[in-house]
Amino acid sequence: MKSLVILGAGTAGTMMANKLHHALNPVEWRITIVDRDNVHYYQPGFLFIPFGLYQPEDVVRPRTDFLPKGVTFIPQEVDRIDGNHDQVILSNGQTLHYEVLVVATGAEVVPEETEGMKAELWYKDIFDFYTFEGSTQLAKKLQNWQGGNLVINLAETLIKCPVAPLEFTFLADAFFEDKGIRDKVNITYVTPLSGAFTKPKATAMLSTLLDEKKIKVVPDFYLARVDNERKVLVSYDEQEVPFDLLVTVPVNKGSKMVERSGLGDEDGLNFMPTDKYTLQAKKFDNVFVIGDATNIPASKAGSVAHFEGEILLENVLSYIQGEALEARFDGHSNCFIETGHGKAALIDFNYETEPLPGKFPWPLLGPMDLLKPTRLNHVGKLAFKWVYWHMLLTGKTLPVPTHMSMSGKIKEETV
Amino acid sequence: METLLTPTLELDKEGYLKNPAQWTPELARDFAAKANIVLTDKHFDVLNWLRAKHAEGVPLTIRKVGASGIVDIKKFYELFPGGPLKVSSKIAGIPKPASCI
Known part of the structure; x- marks a missing residue:
């Protein structure tokens, strides 16, 4: 019997287990999936926990609930x-031989990478919201916080879900407004990028929103260290930003397993060099x-994993048949951006095309506005939780094309 | 300065050299002067590394430069103040670093 092994039972790994189980002959192939525990987090939900919009129990399920019978799960x-011997070695010494290996070990935040980040003030005045623990601790902090300087900082340019810190910022603005203490809070968004986002048209839209909400942006700020005593962020060129409450997106890295395997990219971030078209x-x-485990220049996000999944399935099947890998991933990404007060914007883009304004054709809810905050987009964002648990993880086809479509998008300054 | 930027040199909207093959150390000094930087050997070590990596098709980040063994990030900022990767890429005659995603 032949063996296909999947490392990581998160969004991408679970989805692939379902797709491959469906596609491969069970008499011929054994599918095994490995993860360190049996806890699956709905990561997009972490954003809502600090503001009490989701409760912790909304985002946790056992991994095995989403794995098909017939796939072996090893916790x-x-x-x-x-790789030279086609095998994976587990920490208990067990070895798994494979004919085909799928690496889906994701990305994680590593606050230890930055001097002074995980020190005296960690989970007292410094929080992340990319982990279950961070977002739940921050929820407790925000309940009683009376105001001051709130600083949102990205420690690196390459992070999971690049729009999440902006969404956090918009939701924080709305949260304090609803609480009646917005005038007691200064919100500053400190980023190593030259603007609010990576792509020009989306940056323009988001900068306008930040302006309207009186949120200060400090661009080109590359964090060197956190001074706990003085409560300031210090950049490599000695700029300083003071904070009372720091919400950080720490350096994101791939799994340590990638490093132990000697398979990481040369920047030391443990993402695996991967063909950006064939995966x-x-x-x-x-x-x-x-x-998230790849080093390809696409967003690290659930929608990207989903689109990649369609391509990966085809290419794994081609590989098994000894055929050329013909399916090509175009870098397609599709993200809702929460902008606060029950509205959200939508962006849809790929390797070649930046997020553009216009309409996004959506079969269930009707066309949605691109690059513009609307209530319908917010409904889409909330509906995504149901889609995630019931369709995405179990490998069902979503009503969104795998390759980005120009349909509805407005290309140039005709807007 | 203008005499060195001969008409055959094509620059993009933001002043980055379109064809890295046209780069010369003299041109680098010229670009550097515009950024108020006097190039030292250390600067050239960084520039040559950037050019080599660009030729290999490796997407560049500040972090990668910091891991290059040539300079750490702090030094990189000292050599090319402001946005070090943007400034050094321009002087190295390679395209403006694309921030992905």
Whole structure:
């Protein structure tokens, strides 16, 4: 019997387990999926927890609830991939041989990468919201916080869900307004990018929103260290930003397992060099990489993992048949951006095309406005939780094309 | 200065050299002067590394420069004040670094 092994039972890994289970002959193929525990988090929900909009129990389920019968789940840490011998070594010493390996080990925040980040003030006045613990601790903090300087900072340019810190900022503005203390809170958005976002047209729209909401942006600020005593952020060129409450997006890295396997990219961030079109690992033909674990220049987000999943399935099947890998991922990304007070914006883009204004055709809810905050987009954002648990994880096809479509988008200054 | 920027040199809207093959150390000094930087050997070590990586098709980040073994991030900021990757890329005659995603 042949063996297909998936490392990581998060969004991408779980989805692939379902798709591959459906596509491969069970007499011929055994599918095994490995993760360190049996807790699956709905990560997009972490954003809402600090503001009491979601409760902790809304975002947690057992991983095994979403894995098909017939796929073997091993709850064990992966020590390393031994690609030269087509095997994976688990931390209990067990080895798993594979004909095909799918790496879906994701990305995680590593506050230890920044001097002074995880120190005296950690979870007292400094919080992340990219982890279950961080977002729930921050919820408690925000309940009683009376105001002051709220600083939102990105420690690196390459982060999971690049719009999340902006969404956090907009939701914080609305939260304090509803509480009646917005005039007691200065909100500052401190980023290593040259503007609010990476792409020009989206940056223009988002900058206008930030302005309207009286949120100050400090661009080109590359964080060197956090001074706990003076409560200031210090950049590599010695700029300083004081804070009373710091909400940080720490440096994001791929799994330590990638480092132990010697398979990381040269920046030391442990993302795996991957062909950006075929999703095949650069180093081994029978290894494929999906989701946040890759080093491809696409957003690290659930929608991206979903679109990649359609491509990866085709290419794994082609590889097994000994055929050329013909399916090509176009970098498609589709994200709702919460803008506060029950509205959200929508962006849809790929490697070549930046987010553009216009309409996005959506079969269930009707066309949605791109690059513009509307109530319908917010409904879409909330509906995504249901879609995630019931369709995305179980590998069902969503009513959104895999490749980005120009339909409805307005290209140039005709707007 | 203008005499060095001969008409055959094509620059993009933001002043980045369109064809990295046209780069010369003299041109680098010229670009650097516009950014008020006098190039030292250390600057050239960084520029050559950037050019080599660009030729390999490696997307560049400040972090990657910091991990290059040539300079750490702090030093990189000292050599090319402001936005060090943007400034050094222009002087190195390679395209403006694309922030992905």
